[in-house]
Amino acid sequence: MAELTLPTNSRVQKGKTWKHEGKAKHLRKFEIYRFDPARDALPRLDTFEVDMDDCGPMVLDVLLKIIDETDPSLAVRRSCREGVCGSCAMNINGKNGLACLTHVDDLPRGSIRLSPLPHLEVIKDLVGSLSRLYAQYEMIQPWLKSDEAPPERERLQLPEDRDKLDGNSECILCFCCATACPSYWWTGDKYLGPAILLQAHRWLVDSRDDHTGERLDQLDDSYRLYRCHTIMNCTSACPKGLNPAEAIADTKRMLAKRR
Amino acid sequence: MSRPISPHLTWYKPQITSVLSIMHRFTGIALAAGALALAWWVVAVAIGGEVFTGTTAVYTSVIGQIVLALWTLALAFHMSNGIRHLCWDAGWGFQMRQVRSSGWLTLAMTVILTALVWVFVLLV
Amino acid sequence: MSERDTKDDDDKEEGKGHSGQESGASKETKQQGKDAKQSGQKDNDASSDKDGNQDKEASNKDDDSDHSSRKDAGNKDDDGSDGNDDDSGGSDDDDVIKVARTPTDPSLLSQLKHSQQFRHAKGLGSGRTGAAIWSVQRLTALALIPLAIWFAVSVVLLTHASHTDAVHWLASPVRAVLLALFIVIALRHAVIGLTIILEDYVRGYALRTACVLVLKGAALVIAAAVIAALIHLTFA
Numbered sequence: 001m002a003e004l005t006l007p008t009n010s011r012v013q014k015g016k017t018w019k020h021e022g023k024a025k026h027l028r029k030f031e032i033y034r035f036d037p038a039r040d041a042l043p044r045l046d047t048f049e050v051d052m053d054d055c056g057p058m059v060l061d062v063l064l065k066i067i068d069e070t071d072p073s074l075a076v077r078r079s080c081r082e083g084v085c086g087s088c089a090m091n092i093n094g095k096n097g098l099a100c101l102t103h104v105d106d107l108p109r110g111s112i113r114l115s116p117l118p119h120l121e122v123i124k125d126l127v128g129s130l131s132r133l134y135a136q137y138e139m140i141q142p143w144l145k146s147d148e149a150p151p152e153r154e155r156l157q158l159p160e161d162r163d164k165l166d167g168n169s170e171c172i173l174c175f176c177c178a179t180a181c182p183s184y185w186w187t188g189d190k191y192l193g194p195a196i197l198l199q200a201h202r203w204l205v206d207s208r209d210d211h212t213g214e215r216l217d218q219l220d221d222s223y224r225l226y227r228c229h230t231i232m233n234c235t236s237a238c239p240k241g242l243n244p245a246e247a248i249a250d251t252k253r254m255l256a257k258r259r
Numbered sequence: 260m261s262r263p264i265s266p267h268l269t270w271y272k273p274q275i276t277s278v279l280s281i282m283h284r285f286t287g288i289a290l291a292a293g294a295l296a297l298a299w300w301v302v303a304v305a306i307g308g309e310v311f312t313g314t315t316a317v318y319t320s321v322i323g324q325i326v327l328a329l330w331t332l333a334l335a336f337h338m339s340n341g342i343r344h345l346c347w348d349a350g351w352g353f354q355m356r357q358v359r360s361s362g363w364l365t366l367a368m369t370v371i372l373t374a375l376v377w378v379f380v381l382l383v
Numbered sequence: 384m385s386e387r388d389t390k391d392d393d394d395k396e397e398g399k400g401h402s403g404q405e406s407g408a409s410k411e412t413k414q415q416g417k418d419a420k421q422s423g424q425k426d427n428d429a430s431s432d433k434d435g436n437q438d439k440e441a442s443n444k445d446d447d448s449d450h451s452s453r454k455d456a457g458n459k460d461d462d463g464s465d466g467n468d469d470d471s472g473g474s475d476d477d478d479v480i481k482v483a484r485t486p487t488d489p490s491l492l493s494q495l496k497h498s499q500q501f502r503h504a505k506g507l508g509s510g511r512t513g514a515a516i517w518s519v520q521r522l523t524a525l526a527l528i529p530l531a532i533w534f535a536v537s538v539v540l541l542t543h544a545s546h547t548d549a550v551h552w553l554a555s556p557v558r559a560v561l562l563a564l565f566i567v568i569a570l571r572h573a574v575i576g577l578t579i580i581l582e583d584y585v586r587g588y589a590l591r592t593a594c595v596l597v598l599k600g601a602a603l604v605i606a607a608a609v610i611a612a613l614i615h616l617t618f619a
């Protein structure tokens with residue numbers, strides 16, 4: 001059976017609380033998932049109190065402040081701190097998003113819970129392993145496959161054909177969508193998930209690509225593509241406002257049309 | 260395997276998207292189970308005699324009628340949401356705003372359709 | 384996953400402490416982008432065994448040439464280190480042996496892990512049945528909209544019917560045909576739906592296949608029973 005509950009080694013324990021010392025007017029509590037494979041047998045939830053008057057506005061600012069001032073062993077991925085690299089994706093109060101684009105003030109009162117993107121192997125703390133997603137990305141061959149001889153200069157494309165790539169090519173591969181998808185939780189070993197399928201679609205609709213048929217063949221599989229049940233968790237999670245579910249539906253329609 | 264799996268189902272925030280989706284699944288299963296009972300009724304009519312009276316007794320009992328009412332409720336939901344699915348398959352209604360409002364519309368349709376069936380039945 | 388794999392990641396990702404953690408994702412992303420640009424356009428799903436890193440001059444269409452690309456297979460430089468052994472020709476197998484002998488080299492191990500996951504993703508290739516099943520499910524759903532409304536109303540009305548009324552109602556050929564259509568289409572629709580649910584939750588191939596067979600068998604029996612009953616009622 002697919003495991004609908006967490007295995008015993010993944011049950012989250014109560015952790016320790018790092019109190020804020022001194023006075024603070026805008027204290028907020030952050031409950032952060034912790035796991036250090038070198039030391040811990042089980043993951044735990046640590047609580048950190050942070051004075052928001054003395055901290056940047058975003059969830060990522062809070063994490064960096066904790067690393068700088070409270071617990072330098074906290075592991076977080078980040079790079080651009082402006083929503084273009086996709087590194088800081090995590091689960092914030094039960095929904096996936098980018099820590100660097102999430103305003104602490106936009107989150108409801110009470111403590112804020114941060115955990116790694118769901119249903120990934122945890123490498124450390126908020127860092128989950130993305131290696132399977134990268135392998136699946138490689139599988140869809142995310143590059144132009146043209147039968148034309150390489151041109152002298154760039155390959156030409158009509159503006160209206162270029163428009164078809166909009167909504168596909170802005171994806172930053174943060175995997176907020178894939179790890180929000182229940183289907184990807186249960187069958188992610190075979191199902192490609194919304195992030196990869198959006199990228200597959202990006203090449204399907206590229207007017208310069210000559211391998212649309214083969215690409216569709218590759219997707220015509222009850223697991224790879226058709227595990228999508230249009231649950232819409234993906235679209236609801238995407239921090240870039242993209243719509244993987246719509247791209248998947250379009251792919252299904254392409255496959256139906258050619259029958 | 261010592262590495263933990265990050266929390267998923269129980270930590271992920273339920274949304275109208277995922278809740279309606281799992282309801283579509285539950286009602287689908289319920290409808291399939293109900294179809295079994297309805298198929299049996301046709302067979303019972305053909306057999307007749309005690310088999311038929313026995314079946315009718317069960318189906319018209321209070322519990323039988325409640326189950327039947329729930330079955331029509333499940334059908335109304337599954338059909339409304341099924342139509343929503345078909346719209347998506349046709350490429351319509353993918354903006355999150357539309358997804359949410361069509362979700363609520365589905366719930367409203369479910370209540371209305373079920374009520375219509377039973378009002379019709381009670382009047383006729 | 385083997386302990387070795389686990390250890391590898393530990394070495395690679397955790398060794399750096401918090402300040403290095405973040406580089407994992409972005410680096411790999413860039414790496415993907417680079418592979419994407421470098422690799423030519425060959426190697427289709429079923430036959431390629433590694434597709435990044437083809438020589439720049441590689442022609443982009445001969446799908447059959449992936450044997451020649453095998454020699455490049457080992458050089459996926461995940462770690463950004465000196466991994467460029469393109470030219471060593473036929474080094475693929477050597478690399479695999481090297482991995483076995485030096486299980487602590489993190490870059491080779493991460494390479495091995497990546498190729499394992501990549502092969503797993505490709506699996507045995509596409510089943511080529513997704514679109515067919517999907518279309519049948521949508522068509523049956525469409526047909527069921529009117530049929531199910533008619534059926535639900537009739538059923539609720541008929542539960543209180545006397546036997547003579549019921550027989551009379553069912554004996555009409557039009558109704559019998561509609562009812563038979565409803566049962567057959569609903570069962571087809573339900574078998575597809577329930578099979579998809581089994582595929583979602585039952586992981587073992589043998590168990591799942593057994594469940595699907597039972598499901599299909601049961602549906603056939605039900606359909607046959609109802610149609611037999613209808614024929615009996617119409618002609619008796």
Ligand code: HEM
Pocket residue numbers: 228229230283284285286287288290291294337338341342344345520521524525527528531532569570572573575576577579580
């Ligand atoms: C009344 C008209 C109906 C419509 C429009 C309809 C529509 C649909 C659609 C579109 C799906 C696919 C959902 C997806 O992609 O996940 C579906 C699934 C399903 N349907 Fe129906 N359906 C109808 C009636 C029925 C009936 C009468 C039954 C049972 C006998 C049934 C049983 C199922 C089952 C078991 C599933 C699988 C659910 C899942 O995958 O989660 N449906 N239906």
Ligand code: SF4
Pocket residue numbers: 180181182183184193194227228229230231232233234235244245248
């Ligand atoms: S719409 Fe498809 S891909 Fe998106 S969350 Fe749902 S099942 Fe997953």
Ligand code: SF4
Pocket residue numbers: 170171172173174175176177178194195198237238239240241242243244
């Ligand atoms: S589609 Fe959106 S959520 Fe998914 S990987 Fe791309 S940017 Fe992230």
Ligand code: FES
Pocket residue numbers: 077078079080081082083084085086087088089098099100101
């Ligand atoms: S740090 Fe780059 S997306 Fe958040």
